[in-house]
Amino acid sequence: MTSRGTGKRVRKAPAERRNEIVTTAARIGLTEGLECVTLRRVADELGVQSGLVGHYFPAADKLVAEAFTSATMAELDGLLPDPEETAGTGGAPGNTGPGAPIRTLRRFFALSSSADFDNISKLWLNARHLSRYRPVLRDHVVEQELLWCRRIERIVAAGVEAGDFRCGDPWATAVRVLVAIDGTSAYINTSAEHRAAPIAHMVRTLAESELGLAPGVLEPR
Template structure:
């Protein structure tokens, strides 16, 4: 009588293994900081030899950059889903997009049909504590990108991608007559700058940012889109 034994491992395809490495690195970067992403640390998390991680990522900077993109893409697809399939504007799905697919499917149609509702949901989500880790990740990445060219390329690409997502919602709202805005791209850039500006204080005491900065980006968006104050705020259940 033969037995397989409890320790037998299932061999993963190169694509599965690479995605697993990036996803694990993204989780470390999101919760602990990009500086904590090392080949050894990722290997320990996965229970493999560091040489295996090095086979896919000979340079740790490349893994850090892809981990940043993976984490921020997953967040973007949850905040402003583009398509139910999880494909982005560059045409290629990422490992993190698959993890965000369930969230994206639930709101993708609303993003196209109800621009005001999409932005209400967006501002509600980014004002919650759940967005804090992503704010810290962006702040962390922008600092490190000064010294890491590969990471800088990913940061710039993600900034443009986030702006495009906001721009498309704004443009859809203008076309539907919900918004009044002569330049959706410029409005999207200013809204994102406001979000990032508030997020720059994420590591300071909450009491100093909770009041003055709460709703700042939303209020700016309302002005940019010709809306009344509070139009993009949360609606009462009743």
């Protein structure tokens, strides 16, 4: 935790300060839980007065919701770059060219099944629980669910167009894949040795079946 400094405060542009607050809140939510995202805690991390954070976020629930969105969007962009946004820009490794949809999904399933995905799985579980009685957060959770589904849908549709996949309804497949990810993530607080083996490849094998691929095609290379 960063203690408040006694020196002269650096005046930042409103957009920069707001982004700094949200980014800090997202880091706290991702590593410690959204319940730990408070105006005072974020202010302490930034070394400022809580009133400054309150100026940008008079309601703590709004900060919690934006922290969730910031963390999950950053994770999504790292896991599954949007083919429409990265086309012609170089994008992530393997995200363009022949066979790109298959390479993209291989990378996605490898990363999302690794221990590095544990924190984001815990964040989703945490957010869904809190959203039962926090309407602002609930709206953000629903929006992110749709965004993640659309991102998967675009990858699937690109694969169908390229002839890599056989799928009559990319949206339905995207929803089922995301539900499978969420279902396995629901056990994230169970010790790894008790959950890893039975469900380790469940999402990948479901995706292979949905996309008309032979078993093992989406295994990491």
